[in-house]
Amino acid sequence: MTARTGPSRRQRFARDRFLVLAALPGITLLVVFHYVPLLGNVIAFKDYQPYLGILESPWVGLDNFDVVFGGDPAFLNALTNTLVITLLQVVVVFPVPIALALLLDSLLSERLKRIVQSVLYLPHFLSWVIVVAIFQQMLGDSGLLNSFLREHDLGTVNVIGSPELFKALITSQVLWKDAGWATILFLAALSRIDTTLYEASAMDGAGRWRQLWHVTLPGLRGIIVLLLILRLGDALTVGFEQIILQQAAVGAEASEVLDTYVYNNGILAGSWGVSAAVGLVKGLVGVALVLGANKLAHRFGEQGVYQR
Amino acid sequence: MSALEKPSVLARAVKAVVLTVCCAAVVVPFVGIVSTSLATREDVTNAGGFVLIPRSLNFDAYQAILSGGVVTRAVLVSLFVTVVGTLLSLTATTLLAYGLSRRGTVLHRPFLLLVLMPLLFTPGIIPSYLIVKNLGLLDSYWSLILPVLVNVFNVIVLRAFFMELPGEIIDSARVDGAGDGLILWRIVLPMSKAVLAVIALFYAVAYWNSFFSALLYLNDTAKWPLQLVLRTYVVNQSQLGVDQLGAGGELPPAEAVQMAILVLSIVPVLLVYPFVQRHFTKGVLIGAVKG
Numbered sequence: 001m002t003a004r005t006g007p008s009r010r011q012r013f014a015r016d017r018f019l020v021l022a023a024l025p026g027i028t029l030l031v032v033f034h035y036v037p038l039l040g041n042v043i044a045f046k047d048y049q050p051y052l053g054i055l056e057s058p059w060v061g062l063d064n065f066d067v068v069f070g071g072d073p074a075f076l077n078a079l080t081n082t083l084v085i086t087l088l089q090v091v092v093v094f095p096v097p098i099a100l101a102l103l104l105d106s107l108l109s110e111r112l113k114r115i116v117q118s119v120l121y122l123p124h125f126l127s128w129v130i131v132v133a134i135f136q137q138m139l140g141d142s143g144l145l146n147s148f149l150r151e152h153d154l155g156t157v158n159v160i161g162s163p164e165l166f167k168a169l170i171t172s173q174v175l176w177k178d179a180g181w182a183t184i185l186f187l188a189a190l191s192r193i194d195t196t197l198y199e200a201s202a203m204d205g206a207g208r209w210r211q212l213w214h215v216t217l218p219g220l221r222g223i224i225v226l227l228l229i230l231r232l233g234d235a236l237t238v239g240f241e242q243i244i245l246q247q248a249a250v251g252a253e254a255s256e257v258l259d260t261y262v263y264n265n266g267i268l269a270g271s272w273g274v275s276a277a278v279g280l281v282k283g284l285v286g287v288a289l290v291l292g293a294n295k296l297a298h299r300f301g302e303q304g305v306y307q308r
Numbered sequence: 309m310s311a312l313e314k315p316s317v318l319a320r321a322v323k324a325v326v327l328t329v330c331c332a333a334v335v336v337p338f339v340g341i342v343s344t345s346l347a348t349r350e351d352v353t354n355a356g357g358f359v360l361i362p363r364s365l366n367f368d369a370y371q372a373i374l375s376g377g378v379v380t381r382a383v384l385v386s387l388f389v390t391v392v393g394t395l396l397s398l399t400a401t402t403l404l405a406y407g408l409s410r411r412g413t414v415l416h417r418p419f420l421l422l423v424l425m426p427l428l429f430t431p432g433i434i435p436s437y438l439i440v441k442n443l444g445l446l447d448s449y450w451s452l453i454l455p456v457l458v459n460v461f462n463v464i465v466l467r468a469f470f471m472e473l474p475g476e477i478i479d480s481a482r483v484d485g486a487g488d489g490l491i492l493w494r495i496v497l498p499m500s501k502a503v504l505a506v507i508a509l510f511y512a513v514a515y516w517n518s519f520f521s522a523l524l525y526l527n528d529t530a531k532w533p534l535q536l537v538l539r540t541y542v543v544n545q546s547q548l549g550v551d552q553l554g555a556g557g558e559l560p561p562a563e564a565v566q567m568a569i570l571v572l573s574i575v576p577v578l579l580v581y582p583f584v585q586r587h588f589t590k591g592v593l594i595g596a597v598k599g
Contacts, residue, residue, distance in 0.1 A: 012414040018488035023407030023419050026400045026458045033439065033455040034426045040435030054438065100330070103323060118585055119331045125577050127517030129535045133542045133570055134337045137344075142357025142563075144340060150356065176333065184589060241520050245543055259433065266434045267524065279432035287428055 044280045048272040064277035075278065077253060078261040081167075085238045085257065088171045090231060096179045098220065101186035102212070117187075120180025128241040131177050135169070136160055160246075163254035170242055185223055193219035225302045233290035236282045258282050336360070338574075345369055345567035352561045359563075368560040369568035377553045379537055379569055385449070386516060386534040390576075393453040393515040398508050400458050405466035406492050426460045433524075440525055451525035452518055452533070459514070462507050469503045470496060502587040509584040516576060534573050542566045 007015065044064055046057040067075050100120070107113045123131065138144050139159040146156045159165055197215045206214060240259040247255045256264070258278060266275025297303070343362040344352070351363050373379035408420055436455065445451040473496060481491050497504070519535040526532060532540075540546050548565055559565070 009414065016413040016415075016488075019407040019410065019413050020415055021407075022403035022488075022492075023415075026404030026407075026463065027419060027422055029400065029454065029458045030422060030426065030460070032443075033436070033457075034431060035422075037431035037435035037439045038429060040438055041432065043434070043438070054442075103326060106323065107327075116327055116331060118582075119334050121585070121588065122581065123334055125513050125517075125581065126574065127519055127535055127538075129517075129519050129538045129543060130570065130573055133538065133566075134341065136543065137340060137358055137567075138337055144358050144360060147356040147358060180330075180334075188589060244520075244523075245539060248544070262433050267437060272434055272438075276432065276434040279434055283430060283432055286430075290428065 041276060041280050043273055044277040046273055048276070050270075050272075060273065064273040065281070067274050068278060068281050074252075074256070075261065078256045078258050081255065082236055082238055082257040085167060085170065086235045088167060089174060089238070090228070092171055093174050093179070094228070094231065096175060097182035098186055098224070100179060101183040101190060102216065104183060105187060105190045117180075117183075120183070122180075123177045124181035126177065128177075128239070128245060131173055132242065132245045135173055135176075139169075161249045163250045166246070166250045166254045170239065170246070173242060174239065185227070186220060189220050189223045190216070222303060225297050225300075229290060229293040229297060232293045233286050235289055236286055341567045341570050341574075345564055345571050347561065347564050349561045352563045357563060366560070366564070369564035370572075372553045372560055372565060373548075373568055373572070375553075378548070379534075379541075379553075379572070381530070382532055382534045382537040383572060385531065389449055389452050389518065389533060390512055390515040393457070394508055394512045396453065397457050397459070397462075397511040397515075398504065401462050401466060401507065401511075402492075402497070402504070404458065405463050405470055406488075406496065408463070408467050409470035423460055423463055437524055446525055447528045447531060448525075449531070452515070452521050455521065456514065456518075459511070462510060466500075466503060466507060469500060473499055505584050506587045509580055512580065513577060516573075534569075538569055538573055542569055 013020070040054060043054055043057065045059060045061060046054070047060045047063075048054065048057045066072075104113055104116060107116070126134075136143060139157075140146070141156070141158070141160070143160075145159070149156055159169060193216065197219075198211055201211050201215055236258055238257050238259070240257075240263070243255055243257055243260055244263065247260060252264075259282075262275045262279045262282075265271050266279075339362075340358055340360045344355075344359045346362055346364060346366050346369075347355070347359045348364050348366050351359050374383075404423070408416065408423065410416070440446060440451050440455060445454065477495060478491055481495055486494070517535060518533065519539070522533050522536050526536075529536075541548050545566075547562060553559065553565075
């Protein structure tokens, strides 16, 4: 910096003072509510006592991590549930927006396309409380489905309260809420595919399915890889609000995930240190997964989240 | 897709069916919720709980929840948090994005780094809670606003948009003697209305829907926003008694009251949605491509 010619540091401050001042409120908030809590993770290494405070609480080394690495059954249960739900979301939820985007893109009427999009985007803007309430009205005991079944003497299905169906239930809620919204990126990528590629492939005798395979999907590959990497970074984060809302009905065994574990044990039951340790490990694993997946993407010649 | 051949009749039929089913899955629940909220006790009994086709127009449930009481207060809390929060968020986000939008200014790199890092590392529930607690914000409405006031993703979207604005106009303003503040106010903001509208909607929806922060930070049930009331009286099916409703006299059916609260929580989103909706792609894409 010192070797550069041009205005001095002080002159540059004077010149850019409006820009610096403009950025300051936002920067301050990020520091207070993001960076300081990151430091607050030290309580993972402490026996945190609320009345002593973060600094005064005694150090306990890695004791709080025993739950994680010692394989506490409640922790393992939460971990298993988290991974099963993530797997379901990658296998079941992830492909749906791609299919939906292809379908929407193939509509010839612009107007119809816009109407369908408006309808399908909407649930994304509803809160989880609303989505859960809506599902109860549809599938609950006195809901639409069971009223219909009862009317036709077909018995009833307990979709909302049964532990076996819980993972299917939350997966379908995620689909209902966000599948439409997720098409937005795929639609944009589709609109960018060079139309001459389709013409050329048609010249070479490719039918609609071959065009899909050889032109459309390669055109989507970049964005698919990008979203998969981001999803992987969130592999240990699955719908906290969605699950905490429905946990009472099905019990912890079917529904406890890492985030609810941290909340239930830390904030509600007061074992702060252990919960912070679980949260810390979870965060670090997430970062490692993103970085690792990104490296893998580069190796396969994709851009990934950031370029090198 | 520029298919050179027309799709077959079968393909078009399948398409029509799939899209109709998808749209119906979104629309039917809404119709049912509105119908139930307007239903009389007799309607509810006949339908076995949930009314799909409206048979009457009965506004008793709305009157009951809106004439004072728990729900009315919660609506006011949610409105306050949403309006104040969105205004503050939009201001701070715009200023921060603008402050970062020009390369080569002083502190550009360290500030940019500070803004980008949170995308990778999130602090976790426990430390965030402790910060809010130590700042004395527990049971204060500010606990719903301050921690989420600046959304890093929105900053990046807006910064990318600012950087794409034609530099010639800004340069000519500078030659004419305008400072950075005047340029922001007179040139940049007027050119960014569409993106600002989308970002305002994203913030407003986040504040309106805010449930987790309220659950964490507000122990005092009298301060609860609408989403927590919704959880207690709709998702958990606790009954709203006369003392929690504003109206005296005979209570409308519980189902109608529940669905009326649900409608109340959806309507504001529905009101803003059509105006902002056509700008979505713009707002989301800049973030995805440039961020």
